[in-house]
Amino acid sequence: MATIDSLSSESETHDEHGHDHDHPAWLAHHFDTPEQQFDSGKLGIWLFLVTEVLFFSGMFCAYAMFRMLRPEVFEGCSQFLNTKLGAINTGVLLFSSLTMAWAVRCAQTEEYKKLVVMIASTLSCAMVFLGVKSIEYSHKWGMGLLPPGSYFYDEANPHPTAQQIVDQHGFSESAAYFLTHSLYFLCAPFLILLIGVAIWAVYSKVTDKQFQYACAKPLLVVCLSFFGGVGLGMILESGGGEHAVAHVDGEHAGDHGDADHAHADHSHDAPAEVAATHAVPAFDIESDDAAIELLAESELNTGARAMLEAKQAQAEMATGQIVAAGVEADLGIHRIEQDVQTKRQAGVFFGIYYCMTGVHAIHILGGIGVLVWLLIRSIRQDFNRQYFGPVDYVGLYWHLVDLIWIYLFPLLYLIR
Amino acid sequence: MSTSTISRDPGYPTDRENYLTNSSGILSWMFTLDHKRIGLMYLIGVMTAFAVGGLLALGIRLHLLDPEGWMFTGAEANNIYNQVFTLHGAIMVFLFIIPSVPAALGNFLVPVMLGAKDVAFPRLNLSSFYLWCFGAIFFVSALFSSGLDTGWTFYTPYSTTTDTSVILATLGAFILGFSSIFTGLNFIVTINTMRPPGMTWFKMPLFLWATYATSIIQVLATPVLGITLLLLIAERTMHVGIFDPEFNGDPVTYQHFFWFYSHPAVYIMILPAFGIISELISVHSHKHIFGYRFIAYSSIAIALLGFLVWGHHMFTSGMSSLTTIIFSALTFTVSVPSAIKVFNWLATMYKGSISLTTPMCYAISFIFLFTIGGLTGLFLGTLATDLHLHDTYFVVAHFHYVMVGGTLIAFLGGVFHWWPKMVGKMYNESHGRIASLLVFLGFNGTFLPQFVLGSRGMPRRYATYDPEFAFLHQMSTYGALLLGCGLLYAFIVLMLSLAKGRRAPANPWGGATLEWACTSPPPYYNFERPPVVGDPYDFHNIEWDAKEEKYISTEPERKLVPEETPGQVPAHH
Amino acid sequence: MTPVLTNLMRPMPFLADVEDSFWFPKQASSFASEVDWVYDFILYICVAFFVPMMAFMLWTMIKYTKKKGEKAESQVTHNTPLELAWSIGPSVLLVWMFVQGSISYLDMRTPPEGSYDVGVTAFKWGWTMDYGAGTFHPELHIVKDEPTKLSMRSTDVIHSLYIPAFRAKKDIVPGRYNYMWFKPTVASEKVSDEELAKAKKQSEGSDGWDYDKYQFTPDGYTFFDLYCAEYCGTNHSQMQTVVVVHETQEELQAWIKANSSRPEDQTPAEWGQLLYNRRGCSGCHSNDGSKLVGPSFKELYGSTHALAAGSDITVTDNYIRESIIDPKAKVVAGYQPVMPSYKGQLSDDDIASIIAYLQSLSSNVAEPAAAAAE
Structure with a gap:
């Protein structure tokens, strides 16, 4: 109607183009019908999700390749990840997907109050997720479970002080301080946010700005839930934390088949630590001239060599030598175990771990951004049964972020 | 026939309608959501980038005038040369060729050809322009901080160990990647949902088919580049050990990741050029395009096959023999759809009524140059000869024939073809033709000798070279100077048209696609209501009006489809 | 590969290049004639397509250029059989190119048993060839008609060993060993003693030997160029060395011996x-x-x-x-x-x-x- 009207009149009326009362405010001027707008948006978001999947696929490929090349590293290292925390995060995200889907439904049925509640709870879940994640990260950073460039984990002293990190591992003092106090650094921005939102809420309440107060209230809850997540993570990491470390040690001991595991750890840590602290030569194998010759003759590269090692390890596992307790640890396994602990080996696992979970966390942050925007718009009651596209699109995005985590969790935490 | 129907011509736009003048002030451009203005800003941007990249190219050629290096001297000569060729490559690829046709011409043309008012997501469109600007700023800052000397491919471990500003440049490329993704996403949605009544898939102009195929690649391939560059940055800053052998990574993995994007990217560059040429040949021969469906399908075929052949950049890097042979076989399959297009263009010209306008001159030189570029690709796809020719000047010549002889020439042809539509002015035809001839001769002078250089064993990316190659290198340099003059000439022709050009009629060439049905330049809303369209290559009803020097349509007015009333039907069923 | 197939695909003499052609450097390995033959054949195919196509284009351009406003003679939209013919027809040639290229490639990938083995270390920006027994030298010295296998590694970034006269190239990727092989067929010549003495005198005082200037090695052999073909940084273009092909194994051994350690008369x-x-x-x-x-x-x-x-x-x-x-x-x-x-x-x-x-x-x-x- 609108377009035809403006058509039939002369060019002077073109200024009113798209401002006609028949063309609702939420229908962009270049679309003819709400369906066209909705379908365009839907196709657009699906295409965007395709790019997201491909974006992550690069890292899944990297994961698959390195897992194939060095399965023993992945086995040895995934036990440093706290399965409980991962499982909780999975649950939290799954729940947030539910609330998100519910939010879409509420937007369609124009139940505004419920819509706000649903979006706010989705946001809170996202915050809890990040809170738990920051506990996981800071815990690992303190232990030196880092990418190969800065990896310094030392089994004899898993929680070094800042001074030790500086002295033993050659870090600068500020870096060491950051590593040992990383939880505070991670929480600081959220704390500032919380304070900001709290002030905003109080201010808008005092000055009686209804709409602003309506926005600030749920956001305050959202910000608080980050610290809820931190608290939850802390309880599990410290309460179960000692347990987790003991558990790890226990497993190591089991691997070595050595009853006196503390002693064993100390004895075989020394060379591993030397390897970790020394500048790594260009070729790990160069100390072993015989190996080089073997390589040169057998036309294998280092990648293939690692595969061979992995196969050996697997064969040994199949014979039950690794899992069977009480069996004398033979030198081969011992050596592999040491390899896993070095910078170049374990570091790669953590390199991939941080890349994948880090990029995922960035997506969560992005999701939080758009969800806040949605929250404010839904408080403003922008959506109706004909125009709920944005809620739907953000919902799809949120489900994808959730889905990616559903893949990350077993790949990194569970498969051993 | 023409007596029984009324001749139709939209006339000229008033200042209030003209998209260039309907609002003024710098802010009206910076915050515009009008796809035409965004396209024009893109055009200015990519042309600036092209000028910078072109000057760098001249620097390269001048340096190679002498075996010991002529242009850059002193202890840092080699470093400067390495930075110059790296930036030439990076700027040309990321800032010029990839956005040239899709973002600049595509933005202007896609909605107009569709008879739509705008692209589906105008804000996203503007943001992809600004992302392009940010990316460009990153590149420029890389240039001014400590340069970049990795080659545009950023191969590890060189890129993880060099002390030049790799991070700035890769961040720039990362951002440009998103700019490209958003443009592609926008076009796919626009073409899918906003076609006018009567325009079925097989009544779309071929430029739209090409743009659609390009957009598919942009959306599917570019994210992989994004993650690759992100991992490269992570590798450089945190040593995550994925690509760097020092930390147990594998450089060949990087090459796989990189070429998985960058080979399809080659088709991002050339497919829109195919689209332009299909339009140009048909319009300026005033004859129906020959084999519409084959051309349309071959675009899609190239887009899909393009994803399977990345390995042919790595024949010498030590993949297994089987992988290498499979990639070689797949590579040959891509050449078939490209050949189909060339044959179809030749058949379109046959028995046409050719006007040798400037755009047509570019289209004809495109066919000549692209055929050479395509045929020399066969030498590189064949394994035995590739082992000899890989990373030599033969490769350099081959891809310049495709990228410059193909994309750049098509881009120039497209700019000359749609220039009257974009700015509403006609340029001087004879000067335009002379410029195109200079470009053609200069280009061949530059790159033909490089085929011989390559097959005689001259490796690429050499700052100095053995004296026996000097003669051919010098020939190439003089050719480059001529090419530079030709391009400058063409630029001056366009700029003069702005000042002195005749006012452009709505349809100066006799095209039948929708963009010629609105005024030159188009009104800001393009079409008052969705036009109804027929065959975009039906020239029966286009007549030449010699008095006014323009083409007019004598087609009877089509019936309009009744519009649905908005606001009655729910969006969600 | 099956010998029958390779025999069938032998280079035909009338296609093979003369030794020093317009397109190529000298043929100095067993691969060279094969590669050149494949190259020439593709070239002929390309010319056979390119020339008629361009002639046709020029002819249409001249014949059908008309005044503005004149209608085209035909408005034919398509001709499916014709289009199918030119889509499928050339594919046969493509298949041939692929097969021929792959057969030669497999030859080039598979070193014969008992090849003479030289270790190669590439670094920024030079080469070290390992002749065993502690003898290292930047020049590559090999024996005529003896299959030679190079086991290559890099100490820093990716390099690529390229000998144009042998038509052989292979990347050297850090973190793994890459291999290549070839059989040289042309021996280096020895320059006269006077010439060598003159060059030695000239180059005294300057550091290093100018291979480009003299076109022979300090030992008086002519050589083939060996380039790094993968960009590796500042002096990538100077990362060159030479290949000297000895007539006999004895000659090579003598050369190795002479370069293995410090001679008695040198401080x-x-x-x-x-x-x-x-x-x-x-x-x-x-x-x-x-x-x-x-x-x-x-x-x-x-x-x-x-x-x-x-x-x-x-x-x-x-x-x-x-x-x-x-x-x-x-x-x-x-x-x-x-x-x-x-x-x-x-x-x-x-x-x-x-x-x-x-x-x-x-x-x-x-x-x-x-x-x-x-």
Whole structure:
């Protein structure tokens, strides 16, 4: 109607183009019908999700390749990840997907109050997720479970002080301080946010700005839930934390088949630590001239060599030598175990771990951004049964972020 | 026939309608959501980038005038040369060729050809322009901080160990990647949902088919580049050990990741050029395009096959023999759809009524140059000869024939073809033709000798070279100077048209696609209501009006489809 | 590959190039004639397509260029059989190209049993060929008609070994071994003694031997160029060496023997200078005081530098020895730890010679001795 009207009149009326009362405010001027707008948006978001999947696929490929090349590293290292925390995060995200889907439904049925509640709870879940994640990260950073460039984990002293990190591992003092106090650094921005939102809420309440107060209230809850997540993570990491470390040690001991595991750890840590602290030569194998010759003759590269090692390890596992307790640890396994602990080996696992979970966390942050925007718009009651596209699109995005985590969790935490 | 129907011509736009003048002030451009203005800003941007990249190219050629290096001297000569060729490559690829046709011409043309008012997501469109600007700023800052000397491919471990500003440049490329993704996403949605009544898939102009195929690649391939560059940055800053052998990574993995994007990217560059040429040949021969469906399908075929052949950049890097042979076989399959297009263009010209306008001159030189570029690709796809020719000047010549002889020439042809539509002015035809001839001769002078250089064993990316190659290198340099003059000439022709050009009629060439049905330049809303369209290559009803020097349509007015009333039907069923 | 197939695909004589053609450098390996033949055949196919197509285009352009407004003679939209024909027809030729290329490729990938093996180390920016028994040399010396296999590794970034005359190329990727092989078919010639003596006299005083100028090696052999074909940084274009093909195995052994260790009549400092040029030190360490990738050797011996780790170090015999064997242990501040280890590649005498050479470049030789005595 609108377009035809403006058509039939002369060019002077073109200024009113798209401002006609028949063309609702939420229908962009270049679309003819709400369906066209909705379908365009839907196709657009699906295409965007395709790019997201491909974006992550690069890292899944990297994961698959390195897992194939060095399965023993992945086995040895995934036990440093706290399965409980991962499982909780999975649950939290799954729940947030539910609330998100519910939010879409509420937007369609124009139940505004419920819509706000649903979006706010989705946001809170996202915050809890990040809170738990920051506990996981800071815990690992303190232990030196880092990418190969800065990896310094030392089994004899898993929680070094800042001074030790500086002295033993050659870090600068500020870096060491950051590593040992990383939880505070991670929480600081959220704390500032919380304070900001709290002030905003109080201010808008005092000055009686209804709409602003309506926005600030749920956001305050959202910000608080980050610290809820931190608290939850802390309880599990410290309460179960000692347990987790003991558990790890226990497993190591089991691997070595050595009853006196503390002693064993100390004895075989020394060379591993030397390897970790020394500048790594260009070729790990160069100390072993015989190996080089073997390589040169057998036309294998280092990648293939690692595969061979992995196969050996697997064969040994199949014979039950690794899992069977009480069996004398033979030198081969011992050596592999040491390899896993070095910078170049374990570091790669953590390199991939941080890349994948880090990029995922960035997506969560992005999701939080758009969800806040949605929250404010839904408080403003922008959506109706004909125009709920944005809620739907953000919902799809949120489900994808959730889905990616559903893949990350077993790949990194569970498969051993 | 023409007596029984009324001749139709939209006339000229008033200042209030003209998209260039309907609002003024710098802010009206910076915050515009009008796809035409965004396209024009893109055009200015990519042309600036092209000028910078072109000057760098001249620097390269001048340096190679002498075996010991002529242009850059002193202890840092080699470093400067390495930075110059790296930036030439990076700027040309990321800032010029990839956005040239899709973002600049595509933005202007896609909605107009569709008879739509705008692209589906105008804000996203503007943001992809600004992302392009940010990316460009990153590149420029890389240039001014400590340069970049990795080659545009950023191969590890060189890129993880060099002390030049790799991070700035890769961040720039990362951002440009998103700019490209958003443009592609926008076009796919626009073409899918906003076609006018009567325009079925097989009544779309071929430029739209090409743009659609390009957009598919942009959306599917570019994210992989994004993650690759992100991992490269992570590798450089945190040593995550994925690509760097020092930390147990594998450089060949990087090459796989990189070429998985960058080979399809080659088709991002050339497919829109195919689209332009299909339009140009048909319009300026005033004859129906020959084999519409084959051309349309071959675009899609190239887009899909393009994803399977990345390995042919790595024949010498030590993949297994089987992988290498499979990639070689797949590579040959891509050449078939490209050949189909060339044959179809030749058949379109046959028995046409050719006007040798400037755009047509570019289209004809495109066919000549692209055929050479395509045929020399066969030498590189064949394994035995590739082992000899890989990373030599033969490769350099081959891809310049495709990228410059193909994309750049098509881009120039497209700019000359749609220039009257974009700015509403006609340029001087004879000067335009002379410029195109200079470009053609200069280009061949530059790159033909490089085929011989390559097959005689001259490796690429050499700052100095053995004296026996000097003669051919010098020939190439003089050719480059001529090419530079030709391009400058063409630029001056366009700029003069702005000042002195005749006012452009709505349809100066006799095209039948929708963009010629609105005024030159188009009104800001393009079409008052969705036009109804027929065959975009039906020239029966286009007549030449010699008095006014323009083409007019004598087609009877089509019936309009009744519009649905908005606001009655729910969006969600 | 099955021999029958390869025999069928043998280069036909009328297609093979004359030895030195317009398109190619000299054919000097068993691959060369095969590669050139494939190349020529593709070239002929391309010309056979290109010339008629362009002639047709020019003809249409001239014949059908008309005044504006004239209608086209035909408005035919398509002709499916014709289009199918030109889509499918040329594919046969493509299949042939693919098969021929792959067969030759498989030959080039599969080294025969019992090839003569040379180890190659590529580094920024030079080559070291390992002839076994502690003999290293930047030039590649091989024997005519003897299949030669190169086992290549890189100490820093990706390089690529390319010998145009052999039509052979292979990337050298750090972190893995890559292999290539070829069979040279043309031996290097020996230049006359007068010419060699003249060149030797000319090049005295300047450091290094100018291969481009003389077109023969310091031993008096003509050579084939060997390039690095994968971009590797600043001096990528100078990362060249030469291939010398000996007539007989004995000749090669004699050459290896002559280069294996310091000759009786050479002082350690002279031998050290030779090693400095030959083993790639000169790529990163100047001997005239200018700063390259690493510290200059001029006045280095006996000087004191701050280390990247913080403390100071005086350059003594021991420090030089340590820096050669474990270069990353003590890096002078302001330089990157990029030097590859030469452990196992230099004999004790070699290292002593290099130390002697460094001493000869420095004016404060006595001091570290005194420091050591303290």
